Amino acid sequence: MGIVVTGVGMISALGVGVDCNLVSIRKGLSGISATPKILKTGNKLPVGELQMTNDELHKLLTIQPQEHLSRTALLGIWAVREALKNANVDYSKRIGLVSSTSVGGMDLTEHFFEKFIEDDKAGRLRDVRMHDCAASTDAIARHCGINGYRTTISTACSSAANAVITGAKLLKHNIVDYVVVGGSDALSAFTVNGFKSLMILDEKHCRPFDESRAGLNLGEGAGYLVLQREEDAPLYYCHLSGYANRNDAHHQTASSAEGNGAYLAMADALKMAGMSPENVDYINAHGTGTGNNDASESAAFIRLFGNNIPPFSSTKAFTGHTLAAAGGIEAVLSVMAIKTGCLYPNLNFNTPISAYGLTPVCKYTDCTRVDSVLTNSFGFGGNCSSLLFTR
Amino acid sequence: MKCYIDRVTTEHDVVTDIKLLIPDAGLRRRMSRVIKSAVTTAVECVGGIENIGSYDAIITATGWGCLTDSERFLRNIIVDKEQLLNPTPFIQSTFNTVGGQIALLNHNHCYNVTYVNRSHSFEDALLDAMMRIADGESENILVGAFDEQTPSQHRIMERMGIFRNINDGEGAVFAQIRAHRSAESIAQVTAIDFPAHSLSKQECLEKFATSENVVLMYNTYTLHGLYPTVSARCFAEATRLIQNGTKEVIVYNEYFGATPTVLRIQCVG
Amino acid sequence: MEQLIQELKEHLIEELNLEEITPEDIDAEAPLFGDGLGLDSIDALEIILILEKYYGVKLANSAEAKPVFQSVKTLAEYIMKNRG
Structure with missing residues (x-):
């Protein structure tokens, strides 16, 4: 049974809505700013931050400020609403949601904890009510008319890709008629300090796949797709024809030099679609800009594609690394690459990594035919996922 | 959809020495209480790390994740004013830490996903396992769930008035799930x-x-x-x-x- | 120097949570990573913190870190040389 994409929704540092994001990319405008302006942190590091406060987001979504939703939920609600509207869903059918996040309501918990560690009677409970991951899923469901099965996945930076995989299975097993899949993550002091403590944040604008790369820039946002069974959808963007999740099983945070998990995920996604590597038209790479990831992913590309590596690029120099949302945002971009016939540039690239010699797509390329896109998302715990979209 | 259950293990059933269940001292020394509890339960359930390789999916479930590590890192951010932070609690706070560590113990490259959906987390993991079996994607799946109690979590939920009629708790449960009936199916x-x-x-x-x-x-x-x-x-x-x-x-x-x-x-x- | 080595061993055991290892068990000249103490990249980050927190010694780039991270002894020598 075929699974097709019938709706897309996205919000990121590049802007609100899929069109706005695509226009920014076409113009080569990155969403990375020199320091956080809205997030409260002493770390003056570049981030991909959406320039709207939580109050402004409540207003944008016409949600009462008293609801006091977490930023993760607010970003998610925007993107899910856009995707549902885009798919023109029939609300009398069973609409499911598989959402994902890595920080959940951490932006609010941070406020709470500051007071709470001084005095355990202090801190406003409304700031900790949305701490767990499922709280954002519930808020999204409530504000978007989700009436069917819903769940939440959290596997670090591959989360949203895994949500896409689970959603496809729910359709195959007729548990839902539509399923909204993807992820949302807000910037938080927790993650900024976490990645800083791992010494993998670049103090400058990140440079994925470049010899001089020195780490990632964190971002925030949400990206969701609406999936349906092909026979129920007369109009669709493209097929989700392959997917796989495999484990690198090398180290809790580092990827193997051979890119085992990445290779297996990409190879199995192609195998599921019955497609050979030479038929991949574009790869939206995980490409975080860390020394380790980009080397490991390059090694996996060479293993799978040999000398015929398809055009590839990382879009993270535009959006920042949006963690659990990355797989959703990049799935939306992959679908739109097929729809509009374009390849996205990998910003800030100058010199190939000497050990691999790979050069990503550096210029925005349109009016090209893109029939198949592989998109990668890799996370802590060796979690590697690849999704394959085809026309 | 259906599946067979060959063994179910809770943290109370763990009788083997932790050093046999998690022989890698490097992994063990970074593990918080809940991670140790969940991983030892998982390894006891499969009968030793050498058997982890026979599973073609590892699906974990947790409502709260690794709370102690999350709290520790959050506390350090505040107390140490975002300076000189130890990365270990941040790394370990990730929700899929337990699933990842189980895979790492025996270099298992299979499907490995974590559901974090409050009171549905375990059932969502089980549903995923059953869908994989129905799709012919898996024969043997390790499905597990874990959550831990911490003083802060207890205090916060007490303030929310949740414990008026019930105490809080914690636990780890892992199950061997099979596509086909075996001699061990219970x-x-x-x-x-x-x-x-x-x-x-x-x-x-x-x-x-x-x-x-x-x-x-x-x-x-x-x-x-x-x-x-x-x-x-x-x-x-x-x-x-x-x-x-x-x-x-x-x-x-x-x-x-x-x-x-x-x-x-x-x-x- | 001897005292610094002893102190460093204690910090390593405490901060890296090394189970059932006493300072006497650590050979000051044995490799820290791989076969020796079996430390990894996460431990390296923690050792950088130990140097900065207890000795005010900063070690930023990994090219510089490699020779320093050979053994407890090379760590101690680096501290002696760079301590303010």
């Missing part, structure tokens, strides 16, 4: 459902029971205290009832303000 899951509304005891039986010889475990989580994946404990109890001769058990759970979940577990005979 029970089978023959129905999994997520009703949109509460069901009465009568409705549960009418909708799910297939015989008169049925035991209904209706919100029996209250016996184990309240935590997101407590329903995994009820699932473990249900399989024990089956092992002791009950033909069919319906497990109904509804808590944490979520819609209910229903499992039908039957003997394999």
Whole structure:
């Protein structure tokens, strides 16, 4: 049974809505700013931050400020609403949601904890009510008319890709008629300090796949797709024809030099679609800009594609690394690459990594035919996922 | 959809020395209490790390994740004013840490996903396992759930008024799930459902029971205290009832303000 | 120097949570990573913190870190040389 994409929704540092994001990319405008302006942190590091406060987001979504939703939920609600509207869903059918996040309501918990560690009677409970991951899923469901099965996945930076995989299975097993899949993550002091403590944040604008790369820039946002069974959808963007999740099983945070998990995920996604590597038209790479990831992913590309590596690029120099949302945002971009016939540039690239010699797509390329896109998302715990979209 | 259950292990069933269950001292020394509890339960369940390789999916579930590590890192950020932070609690706070560590123990490259959906987390993991089996993607799946209690979490939930009628709890449960019946199969899951509304005891039986010889475990989580994946404990109890001769058990759970979940577990005979 | 080595061993055991290892068990000249103490990249980050927190010695780039991270002894020598 075929699974097709019938709706897309996205919000990121590049802007609100899929069109706005695509226009920014076409113009080569990155969403990375020199320091956080809205997030409260002493770390003056570049981030991909959406320039709207939580109050402004409540207003944008016409949600009462008293609801006091977490930023993760607010970003998610925007993107899910856009995707549902885009798919023109029939609300009398069973609409499911598989959402994902890595920080959940951490932006609010941070406020709470500051007071709470001084005095355990202090801190406003409304700031900790949305701490767990499922709280954002519930808020999204409530504000978007989700009436069917819903769940939440959290596997670090591959989360949203895994949500896409689970959603496809729910359709195959007729548990839902539509399923909204993807992820949302807000910037938080927790993650900024976490990645800083791992010494993998670049103090400058990140440079994925470049010899001089020195780490990632964190971002925030949400990206969701609406999936349906092909026979129920007369109009669709493209097929989700392959997917796989495999484990690198090398180290809790580092990827193997051979890119085992990445290779297996990409190879199995192609195998599921019955497609050979030479038929991949574009790869939206995980490409975080860390020394380790980009080397490991390059090694996996060479293993799978040999000398015929398809055009590839990382879009993270535009959006920042949006963690659990990355797989959703990049799935939306992959679908739109097929729809509009374009390849996205990998910003800030100058010199190939000497050990691999790979050069990503550096210029925005349109009016090209893109029939198949592989998109990668890799996370802590060796979690590697690849999704394959085809026309 | 259905699946067979070959073994169910809770943290209370762990009898083997932790150094045998987690031989890698490098992994062990970074593990918080809940990670140790969950990983040892998982390895005890499969009968030693050498058996982890025979699983073609590892699916974990947790409502709260690794709270101690999350709290520790958050506290360090505040107390140390974002300076000189130790990365270990940040790394370990990730929700899929337990699943990842199980894979790492025996270099298992298979499907490895973590559900974090409050009181549904365990059932969502089980549903995923059953869908994989129905799709022919898996034969042997390790499914598990874990949650931990911490003083801060207890205090916060106490302030929210959640413990007026119930205590909190914690636990780890892992199960060997099979596509096909084996000589070791102790029970089978023959129905999994997520009703949109509460069901009465009568409705549960009418909708799910297939015989008169049925035991209904209706919100029996209250016996184990309240935590997101407590329903995994009820699932473990249900399989024990089956092992002791009950033909069919319906497990109904509804808590944490979520819609209910229903499992039908039957003997394999 | 001897005292610094002893102190460093204690910090390593405490901060890296090394189970059932006493300072006497650590050979000051044995490799820290790989076969020796079996430390990894996460431990390296923690050792950088130990140097900064207890000795005010900063070690930023990994090219510089490699020779320093050979053994407890090379760590101690680096501290002696760079301590303010």
